[in-house]
Amino acid sequence: MKVGFIGLGKMGRNIVERLLEKKHSVYVYNRTKSKSQDIAKLGAVACSSHKELCAKLATPRLIWIMVSAGDAVDEQLAALEPNLSKGDIVVDGGNSNYKDSVRRAGKLKAKGIFFFDVGTSGGIEGARNGACFMVGGDKTAYSKLEPLLKDLAAPKAFALVGPSGAGHFSKMVHNAIEYGMMQSLGEGFDLLANSGYEYDYAQVARLWNNGSVIRSWLVELAARAFEKDSKLEQLQGIVYDSGEGKWSLQHALEKQVSVPVIAAALFARYKSRDEKRFSERVVAALRREFGGHEVKTKK
Numbered sequence: 001m002k003v004g005f006i007g008l009g010k011m012g013r014n015i016v017e018r019l020l021e022k023k024h025s026v027y028v029y030n031r032t033k034s035k036s037q038d039i040a041k042l043g044a045v046a047c048s049s050h051k052e053l054c055a056k057l058a059t060p061r062l063i064w065i066m067v068s069a070g071d072a073v074d075e076q077l078a079a080l081e082p083n084l085s086k087g088d089i090v091v092d093g094g095n096s097n098y099k100d101s102v103r104r105a106g107k108l109k110a111k112g113i114f115f116f117d118v119g120t121s122g123g124i125e126g127a128r129n130g131a132c133f134m135v136g137g138d139k140t141a142y143s144k145l146e147p148l149l150k151d152l153a154a155p156k157a158f159a160l161v162g163p164s165g166a167g168h169f170s171k172m173v174h175n176a177i178e179y180g181m182m183q184s185l186g187e188g189f190d191l192l193a194n195s196g197y198e199y200d201y202a203q204v205a206r207l208w209n210n211g212s213v214i215r216s217w218l219v220e221l222a223a224r225a226f227e228k229d230s231k232l233e234q235l236q237g238i239v240y241d242s243g244e245g246k247w248s249l250q251h252a253l254e255k256q257v258s259v260p261v262i263a264a265a266l267f268a269r270y271k272s273r274d275e276k277r278f279s280e281r282v283v284a285a286l287r288r289e290f291g292g293h294e295v296k297t298k299k
Helices: 010-021 033-040 050-056 071-083 098-109 123-129 142-152 166-193 201-208 217-228 244-255 260-272 278-291
Strands: 002-006 025-029 062-065 089-092 114-121 131-136 153-162
Touching: 002 010, 002 050, 010 025, 010 033, 010 123, 010 142, 025 033, 025 050, 050 071, 062 071, 062 142, 071 089, 071 098, 089 098, 089 142, 098 114, 098 166, 114 123, 114 142, 114 166, 123 131, 123 278, 131 142, 131 166, 142 153, 153 166, 166 201, 166 217, 166 244, 166 260, 166 278, 201 217, 217 278, 244 260, 260 278
Parallel strands: 002 025, 002 062, 062 089, 089 114, 131 153
Antiparallel strands: 114 131
């Protein structure tokens, strides 16, 4: 397939590499031109503008946007719209708020353009080797997107979960669950750190990840983080967030759904920006391992 791709950050570049590996023709645009030129060495076609990108794609076009949530997505759509035609498909694979996705889909639908909100999970490794995709959008147009998702996803790891907004809503909830899981792991290792025993945390994490009830990729990532820095002494316990936990809590309040674990995990992240407990260093390390997210190191 011929695919247009906008946004070559950590996730975007790895997705493009996988598309190229799967023999798709990928036309890329990135605000920082050097990133487009760099990926062109692997076979992508670098474009200098949205207009050029659209001109190189035969209709109906398929264009994937992978940029930060919020204004950045609207800016890319505004630049694309004048160059799109009826029947084209635009995908937002980032972590947008589902309400924004519903708004964007409605605006493009009025022009006969299909918009899919695709929640993407699996971190950098998933983007390169097979991720999980939660898709929201038009059921009839989905068949045109499905072959691409099949090549990008891990086995059985993609599905149309509902109409516009449903993909990003499910990813929002997914990330809120992730907050709680990481927080519980962080607090568990904090208990170990304050036990009076001299645990090898990497050993414990590896042990837990073989046959135990809590075995998971997050526990595997914990082992990896401790192997790099046995007591995470190079990290500050400051845990950032990209918004999904807050959006989930806001929705829970609106619908009167009880989510105490998610709420506590979100508030722990806010608190971490003042206090530097071991549990927060564990969560910061986990986020760095799976997503390459920013951490604050000790000077």
